[in-house]
Amino acid sequence: MTLYLNLAELLGARIEQGLYRPGQRLPSVRALSMEHGVSLSTVQQAYRMLEDSGMVSPRPKSGYFVSDHRQLAALPAVSRPAQRPVDISQWEQVLELVRSTPRQDVIQLGRGMPDIDSPTLKPLLRSLAQLSRRQDMPGLYYDNIHGNLALREQIARLMLDSGCRLGPADLVVTTGCHEALSCSIRAVCQPGDIVAVDSPSFHGAMQTLKGLGMKALEIPTDPVTGISLEALELALEQWPIKLIQITPSCNNPLGYIMPEPRKKALLSLAQRYDVAILEDDVYGDLAYTYPRPRTVKSFDDDGRVLLCSSFSKTLAPGLRIGWVAPGRYLERVLHMKYISTGSTATQPQLAIADFIAAGHYQPHVRRMRSQYQRGRDLMSDWVTRYFPPGTRVSRPQGGFMLWVELPEHFDTLRLNRALLEQGVQVAVGSIFSASGKFRHCLRMNFAARATPQIEAAVRKVGETAHGLLDEALIPA
């Protein structure tokens, strides 16, 4: 662990122990630098991290203060999943979620849908329409199996922001990140192999492991710093793990960004034990801080990281365009891609390539980032206000998902059923575990611009949870 992390933990502990009180001024950057014998920038990094986790707030020209402007709910606990590889279950719950079609009469807080109403997205639609009118009808042909070259060039350019220096030949375009994930897993693993995953973990990736016959080994994960490297190392020591599958930047569902030194340490670990890393970066460009965090892939010097991503969260999921940078697994991934869907649909690739080349991508993502950050603050407030006391809430650093932890024996499956009658849907926590953990958790989407309807929906969730808890207290 590095200096700034140590320092942040120390300060965080002092605040939690009440050494510094809400609203109180914290030691200056200079004072801490002297006290701990570290550089000014190390202290600044530590403070920024505490700021991101909501514990401190800067005031212009007067330094850092313990947050008090808002009552922040406590963070979810560090997960303590099963200690051995398991067969994944929970398909029925996932199916319930993905069977749903967008509907007027249900507020779907459960799905991973970004906001697509921004005017900054309009040029993309124009581009799609124009392509349909072109005489040569480029959208109707089979594309080549790597994907459209112009698009791969644009993706390679975007990836520079996360520290990756790749060329178009290093990339394979896929039908969404889903296909990137399943091709990557199949490229590295055989059925029966053990894959280490963060926990909670994206249900789609876990169902992929299930469908391909892999076993998942869930690793304890911290809601601020991500997968526990200590626990991971123990697991690598103990089990013949083939692949580490993680979402380290703007994690789904927890929203953390794994600190850069930990990303490097994770890579070293993978090198030491000679395992591959599948890095899901689908929310990476939606980090609230600029520049966006570096990927593990950006440090990869021997091609063991397969980076998977898509435009589903940054632009729109209905386009189904993603990509993978498979490192040394390129040939295998190409084969898996070919057998999974043949070539990728041409028209959305061309439209996205146009959109990026014309300079529309960055302004769009910038706008969405700040909208989502506001969405996070609002929805966190609503949860604090409307949910039962003791509810814990994640503190996302990017993306548009909030993770909510209710009291330990709460059953969100029951909650969701009760909610559906009221026209609200959330994602139940158990689908984020291979072994059905997190039954007392749920995930909500704060992508859409806040409206009274959405606040009312969150309130319904909170009040229904209240009701179920009270019920549970009445002796039968």
Add this chain to the structure above:
Amino acid sequence: MTLYLNLAELLGARIEQGLYRPGQRLPSVRALSMEHGVSLSTVQQAYRMLEDSGMVSPRPKSGYFVSDHRQLAALPAVSRPAQRPVDISQWEQVLELVRSTPRQDVIQLGRGMPDIDSPTLKPLLRSLAQLSRRQDMPGLYYDNIHGNLALREQIARLMLDSGCRLGPADLVVTTGCHEALSCSIRAVCQPGDIVAVDSPSFHGAMQTLKGLGMKALEIPTDPVTGISLEALELALEQWPIKLIQITPSCNNPLGYIMPEPRKKALLSLAQRYDVAILEDDVYGDLAYTYPRPRTVKSFDDDGRVLLCSSFSKTLAPGLRIGWVAPGRYLERVLHMKYISTGSTATQPQLAIADFIAAGHYQPHVRRMRSQYQRGRDLMSDWVTRYFPPGTRVSRPQGGFMLWVELPEHFDTLRLNRALLEQGVQVAVGSIFSASGKFRHCLRMNFAARATPQIEAAVRKVGETAHGLLDEALIPA
């Protein structure tokens, strides 16, 4: 086997033995009906079959004559593949084919591209453009995992023509037929399982078997009647086959339509040995005869047939929209579909649903069918004219692929390399075999409307083949 098949075989044999000579008039329908004690319609069916295979031609009001208006090349031999399950190879050759992008300077006779220049396709493009302009942007959302309901309703209607009575709930929309195939195979088989395939067989389906770790057992296949039921039964007796994978209607690459009684017999066989059938119907609607042939699926009464298809050949492959009717495997296929690409792209689904609902599908397909039939006749003539003597040619009954068999030791891989320098590409035969058979065969596409350029390209193929054969005759 049924009456008309028997009769067709008998008449065919008599013609081949020279009992009836080219140009000679054949016995009348009535006379044959009397002679063999069968109905008039049975004789007509038999004649139609001989007509389809090019042996006889009808003359209005005067009956059937032995064909002489054109010298038909001999049909390819019945395949005699390996007698045991093998691991599939040939990925490098397939990769070479699917890596290619449509280019101005290469005439690609090798790929499975339909003609997309027909004006009957224009309403589809209009529909795509209109969808991009709609305020509610339906194309940008995640669809539900089954696929768009309106599209599934239209597909169910189309499938009535092949004798299938299915509802939208029996269908899953996929990203092209490729995804339908791989989800189906994974729904039925485990790695290591044996799958019986027709031979030659579509390379994409075989690479899927390879990628998923299955073994292929190639079954001898007749270029007119399809997979040998006798050989298949022997194989079922001998090996623990899990799945029979075939393209019985307008086969790729051979172009035959398996006669209906044989389709039924195939299903009985599958029932008797309790194996599943994967029926690839991607070219079925492009049969030159109307009504289109029935599918094996249409006879399926216990849900063991997984029917896979797409709009890639009938409309346009760049849309990547296919479907599967998975029978009793629906739940498993849904899971496999979810992990492979999540939901399917929304916009092309909506556009195709509009196109069919507005009545554009049938006129388009009708037009393409007759264009392709003319294309077949022309390209067969060119092959007869420009290829080395002794070349054998398939007699497709639908679709737009011609299978050409050169002398036994000919190497089409060398041919293709020599051709690429001349701006022509064909599909080499070896990719249609699990074990690298058919090296002396090639497949050419006759979808595009005939032009002097295409004739010149076919001529180049023929002349280059001549050249390579002559070379082989010169002692080193």
